[in-house]
Amino acid sequence: MAIQVADLTKRFGKAVAVDDISFTIADGSATALLGPNGAGKTTTLAMLLGLMTPSSGSIRVLGTDMLRHRYQVLGRMNYASPYIDLPQRLTVRENLNVYGRLYGVRNLRTRIKILTEELDLERFMERPYREMSAGQRTRVALAKALLNEPEVLLLDEPTASLDPDTADRIRGLLEAYRGRTGATLLLASHNMPEVERLCDRVMMLRSGRIVDDGTPKGLASRYGRRNLEEVFLDVARRT
Amino acid sequence: MASLIRIYAMVLRHIYLLRGSWPRVLELAYWPVMQMILWGFITQFFMGHSEWVAQAAGLLLAAVLLWDVLFRAQLGVTLPFFEELYSRNLGHLFVSPLRPWELIVSLLGISTIRTLIGVVPAALLAIPLYHYSIFTLGLPLLVFFTQLLVTGWALGLMVSGLVLRFGLGAQSLAWVAIFALAPVSGIYYPIDTLPNWLQPVALALPSAHVFEGMRAVVLGEGFHVGHFFAALVLNLVYMALGAALFMSVFGLARRRGLLLHSGE
Numbered sequence: 001m002a003i004q005v006a007d008l009t010k011r012f013g014k015a016v017a018v019d020d021i022s023f024t025i026a027d028g029s030a031t032a033l034l035g036p037n038g039a040g041k042t043t044t045l046a047m048l049l050g051l052m053t054p055s056s057g058s059i060r061v062l063g064t065d066m067l068r069h070r071y072q073v074l075g076r077m078n079y080a081s082p083y084i085d086l087p088q089r090l091t092v093r094e095n096l097n098v099y100g101r102l103y104g105v106r107n108l109r110t111r112i113k114i115l116t117e118e119l120d121l122e123r124f125m126e127r128p129y130r131e132m133s134a135g136q137r138t139r140v141a142l143a144k145a146l147l148n149e150p151e152v153l154l155l156d157e158p159t160a161s162l163d164p165d166t167a168d169r170i171r172g173l174l175e176a177y178r179g180r181t182g183a184t185l186l187l188a189s190h191n192m193p194e195v196e197r198l199c200d201r202v203m204m205l206r207s208g209r210i211v212d213d214g215t216p217k218g219l220a221s222r223y224g225r226r227n228l229e230e231v232f233l234d235v236a237r238r239t
Numbered sequence: 240m241a242s243l244i245r246i247y248a249m250v251l252r253h254i255y256l257l258r259g260s261w262p263r264v265l266e267l268a269y270w271p272v273m274q275m276i277l278w279g280f281i282t283q284f285f286m287g288h289s290e291w292v293a294q295a296a297g298l299l300l301a302a303v304l305l306w307d308v309l310f311r312a313q314l315g316v317t318l319p320f321f322e323e324l325y326s327r328n329l330g331h332l333f334v335s336p337l338r339p340w341e342l343i344v345s346l347l348g349i350s351t352i353r354t355l356i357g358v359v360p361a362a363l364l365a366i367p368l369y370h371y372s373i374f375t376l377g378l379p380l381l382v383f384f385t386q387l388l389v390t391g392w393a394l395g396l397m398v399s400g401l402v403l404r405f406g407l408g409a410q411s412l413a414w415v416a417i418f419a420l421a422p423v424s425g426i427y428y429p430i431d432t433l434p435n436w437l438q439p440v441a442l443a444l445p446s447a448h449v450f451e452g453m454r455a456v457v458l459g460e461g462f463h464v465g466h467f468f469a470a471l472v473l474n475l476v477y478m479a480l481g482a483a484l485f486m487s488v489f490g491l492a493r494r495r496g497l498l499l500h501s502g503e
Binding site for chain 2: 042043046071075078086087094101103104128144
């Protein structure tokens, strides 16, 4: 199993952001965390990455206990999110140079060249990150997230702020990356067509709990809906 | 080896920042040079009006240059750390294999580079302008420089920890904290000038021992071993406290999710 989570809880004072969730994610699979704002998706991802310590519970990634030995495995994971940024004044090339070294990437120049071609970033390599559009920044963040060819890739809204054409290319890139490397993908998204295309499993979260779990088609069928978007609305509006 | 590469990566990140902005580099050197010019004229004035200053022309100039070492060393830790907060970059940094202690070591390296860029031009300009070379202090200069660098680092880590805890609203601490030490560090006057009740406070600061030691050397009294060891021990204590505070706040930041939400 790529990810094993047991009895995971995160409290902030009296508020419970993640409420005693347990799940496993198989090697090489693509799973989506779906849920309305405040459902606990980003908090769950942050705990899986070691950015946030859980109030209780356990997390194993690639067989390693993330609460005790996260540094053994962080080099085999990566993350992209529109909610955190890269150094604003550094150029794209400089940012990728820095992060490539942080992840101990071998043949860094070649790796950067390949990624920037795939993500159509060559024209922007000498441009400071702060001067880029939101969509361009998302692509740079993805380039950073793929630098170390992660075995486990966590993505928070990976195509937010992208135009439909670029978003489609990114999804194609993620599919190809998974197909080529057998990487495990876990993504939080509000984009249902994206989830239906990329993921073979969906976990629905509401108020910090997993309220349903299944394949996109299986969930639609179980709820008697045409697609995942209608399932999402059902779950989000349920009291 | 992997640790060294990560530390280098973080130093490189700030070298890129300096390389990409010559006004930043100029600003680093600007204030120490201005301070030196100001205190150079004050020295020239006091040479004819103060018996104490007349004993040694370098008394005030050495003091102002060493004070800038302390000030720049502290800012050299805090400002690069603030850069990560301004950039909302901590989340990316700490999902990478970068350890918090590696970030600390890289900040100390960056601080050393920024301090040298700031203070060396002022020290060199003092030679043609006022016919005073701080380098005539010899080996003790290296000791004073290192001791003040470490004191600045310790303060920088404490301030960085507090800003991580309380947010960028507390960033003015970077300037406030160091100036709170200035009156009791005896930069321009001996510690026995202070009221009796304040002298123990001064002697609990490594900087006070360094400036006392500096005056002893400038006035030809030789290198004061007692002040050297006092500063050394105090620096070890302050550095341990600074690192412990930073690491403790880092742990708190992970519990509270501050690494994900840090920024302006």
